[in-house]
Amino acid sequence: MIPEPSLRRLPTYLHYLRSLAMRGREVVSTSTIAGFLKVDPTQVRKDLSYTGIVGTPRVGYDVPDLITAIEHYLGWDNTSDAFIVGVGHLGKALLGYEHLAEYGVNVVAAFDIDPDQVGKRFRDVEILSADRLPELARRMKVHLGILAVPAAAAQETADAMIRGGILAILNFSPTTLTCPDHVMVRDADFYSNVAVLTQFLKGHFSRKETTTW
Amino acid sequence: MIPEPSLRRLPTYLHYLRSLAMRGREVVSTSTIAGFLKVDPTQVRKDLSYTGIVGTPRVGYDVPDLITAIEHYLGWDNTSDAFIVGVGHLGKALLGYEHLAEYGVNVVAAFDIDPDQVGKRFRDVEILSADRLPELARRMKVHLGILAVPAAAAQETADAMIRGGILAILNFSPTTLTCPDHVMVRDADFYSNVAVLTQFLKGHFSRKETTTW
DNA sequence: AGGTGTGAATTTCTTCACAGCA
DNA sequence: TGCTGTGAAGAAATTCACACCT
Numbered sequence: 001m002i003p004e005p006s007l008r009r010l011p012t013y014l015h016y017l018r019s020l021a022m023r024g025r026e027v028v029s030t031s032t033i034a035g036f037l038k039v040d041p042t043q044v045r046k047d048l049s050y051t052g053i054v055g056t057p058r059v060g061y062d063v064p065d066l067i068t069a070i071e072h073y074l075g076w077d078n079t080s081d082a083f084i085v086g087v088g089h090l091g092k093a094l095l096g097y098e099h100l101a102e103y104g105v106n107v108v109a110a111f112d113i114d115p116d117q118v119g120k121r122f123r124d125v126e127i128l129s130a131d132r133l134p135e136l137a138r139r140m141k142v143h144l145g146i147l148a149v150p151a152a153a154a155q156e157t158a159d160a161m162i163r164g165g166i167l168a169i170l171n172f173s174p175t176t177l178t179c180p181d182h183v184m185v186r187d188a189d190f191y192s193n194v195a196v197l198t199q200f201l202k203g204h205f206s207r208k209e210t211t212t213w
Numbered sequence: 214m215i216p217e218p219s220l221r222r223l224p225t226y227l228h229y230l231r232s233l234a235m236r237g238r239e240v241v242s243t244s245t246i247a248g249f250l251k252v253d254p255t256q257v258r259k260d261l262s263y264t265g266i267v268g269t270p271r272v273g274y275d276v277p278d279l280i281t282a283i284e285h286y287l288g289w290d291n292t293s294d295a296f297i298v299g300v301g302h303l304g305k306a307l308l309g310y311e312h313l314a315e316y317g318v319n320v321v322a323a324f325d326i327d328p329d330q331v332g333k334r335f336r337d338v339e340i341l342s343a344d345r346l347p348e349l350a351r352r353m354k355v356h357l358g359i360l361a362v363p364a365a366a367a368q369e370t371a372d373a374m375i376r377g378g379i380l381a382i383l384n385f386s387p388t389t390l391t392c393p394d395h396v397m398v399r400d401a402d403f404y405s406n407v408a409v410l411t412q413f414l415k416g417h418f419s420r421k422e423t424t425t426w
Numbered sequence: 427a428g429g430t431g432t433g434a435a436t437t438t439c440t441t442c443a444c445a446g447c448a
Numbered sequence: 449t450g451c452t453g454t455g456a457a458g459a460a461a462t463t464c465a466c467a468c469c470t
Binding site for chain 3: 029030031042045046049054055056057058059060061
């Protein structure tokens with residue numbers, strides 16, 4: 001079983017490798033990857049080894065092979081169908097992001113309660129009425145839900161997703177959802193990053209004020 | 214020094230505690246918090262102890278005190294001034310989020326290159342021309358930058374931020390930024406969460422297919 | 427020399443176990 | 449009894465050290 005931190009780093013490697021491939025690079029070493037992404041080279045090797053790829057000593061890894069291996073390991077060569085719920089600015093930002101398929105996500109429909117939005121399309125995705133969500137999730141066998149509604153509506157929307165058989169929720173709303181154990185929720189979690197950054201700034205300035213060291 | 218995982222959990226506690234306070238709850242135990250957020254009670258106590266708060270045995274923690282302690286520890290009682298760069302859907306979603314101040318962020322201006330946007334206001338925040346960013350960051354002593362531009366413009370925008378003396382960047386663009394060591398970058402990192410969720414779904418379905426156990 | 431691959435050591439984070447208090 | 453607070457144990461992740469390959 002892959003450690004979660006390793007799993008979370010794989011998409012970053014993938015992104016970097018794709019940019020290398022685009023520039024025609026055929027081969028890369030873990031120290032190059034590590035240097036660019038500011039992590040430890042051994043760590044990169046360990047992480048990559050979970051995908052089953054092998055490199056050639058003295059040379060490195062074949063870039064296209066490596067991309068394929070990571071994509072396959074993540075299952076991103078076979079995208080998961082997903083619903084986006086909430087077509088405000090955030091939902092639109094997500095829908096507007098063209099490369100979702102490269103990250104394993106295939107948005108098959110969007111939902112909103114706003115009658116002005118329902119029936120329209122945004123970036124080729126149909127916007128449907130939110131009350132049809134459970135029924136359609138079940139019928140279309142969609143198991144991934146992206147939650148982009150205001151905080152006040154987040155829990156009931158999650159409930160509707162779960163009623164529709166959705167098993168994995170990516171939660172962009174600033175709320176802690178209560179969900180049954182068989183459902184996995186990940187918070188997009190703007191705030192924990194803010195905490196790390198503001199803490200860093202705080203340290204930066206208090207160090208300037210206090211004289212010694 | 215607080216471990217980073219603990220630091221990242223503090224905002225979640227804060228959020229939950231605020232919801233308790235709103236409902237008039239005066240006292241809470243770590244097991245209650247832990248039960249709701251699905252973490253270990255001891256962990257919650259350890260995390261909270263970094264803020265310097267003490268609870269009373271047999272009773273728990275005073276909710277308002279706890280909120281104050283976390284806010285103070287994070288420095289969120291004294292918000293950091295921030296710039297948002299990029300006023301597309303994502304930038305608007307962030308600007309539209311009213312409660313940023315509760316999370317220690319005070320957005321003092323937004324920037325874009327689109328002449329149609331520049332000069333307007335969105336949610337009381339002025340939208341300025343992106344080329345003024347370095348100068349204004351320096352003059353207004355802004356040290357926190359929120360990057361919400363398309364991938365193609367991300368690196369140059371980050372460079373402009375850094376020229377302006379910005380020290381901490383929250384990067385919402387799907388790009389790995391190259392920045393000097395004295396600058397801290399955090400990626401909002403949609404994809405690592407997607408990786409965890411799709412992996413979960415993969416496991417879910419392959420377990421159903423394979424018969425044994 | 428300059429890479430990969432991996433067991434072992436180390437560090438970091440989490441959980442346990444229990445003392446102490448109201 | 450039901451909670452906090454914390455040292456110690458345990459688990460997990462990272463980094464080191466080195467064998468091996470071209």
